[in-house]
Amino acid sequence: MSAAKTLTEAPEKASGRASRRVSTREIERRLQDAQAHCSERGALLTPLRREVLELLLRRHGTAKAYDLQDDMRARHGRVAPTTVYRALDFLMSMQLVHRVDSVNSFVACQLDHEHEHLAHQALMLVCSQCGSVSETHAEHELASALRTLERGAAGFEVSAVEIKGRCATCTPRPRAAAAADKPLA
C-alpha cells in the first residue's frame, strides 16, 4: 500500500517562526485530535471537512482557498468552490482553522488541541516578506485590551489579530560577533 505519495516529511529543522512543516504522522495525529474536538462539541467532522483540514495541513498549515480547491480537484475531479468554503467555515467555527485576511490565507490552528480547544484569541504573526504565519495566543493584557475594545465598539467582535513584521528567516542577522564582544562604552 503505497498510495500516499511522498508527503512533506520534515527533516528540516523548524526554524523560528517560519511556517512549520508538518510530518505525515503529525497530520494523522492532528486529524484525530480534530475529530475528538468536534465530537466533544457535538459537531461532526465529516470526511469532506476532514479532508480539507488534511489538505491544509499538507500545505504546512497555510494555504489560500484556491490552493485547497486545486488539491481537491486533483483528487476528485470537479469540485464546486463552495464545497471548500463551506468546509473551511465549519473548521473556522470549530477554531481548528483561522483566516488570516492580510495574506488572504487560511491557517490550521497551531494550538495543541489535546486538552483545551475552547474559544481562544488567536494572535497571528504575519511576515510581510515571505507571508509565513505563526499563531501565538493573546493572553492576559492583550486579551483584556481586546475585550475593552469590543465593549467600546458596540457589537464589534474581534475575530483575529494580525501583526505584521518580519519572521526570523527573513530578518537579516545582525553582525553579531563584533557587536557582542565589545561592551558598550
Ligand SMILES: [Zn+2]
Ligand atoms: Zn488557534
Ligand SMILES: [Zn+2]
Ligand atoms: Zn519571512
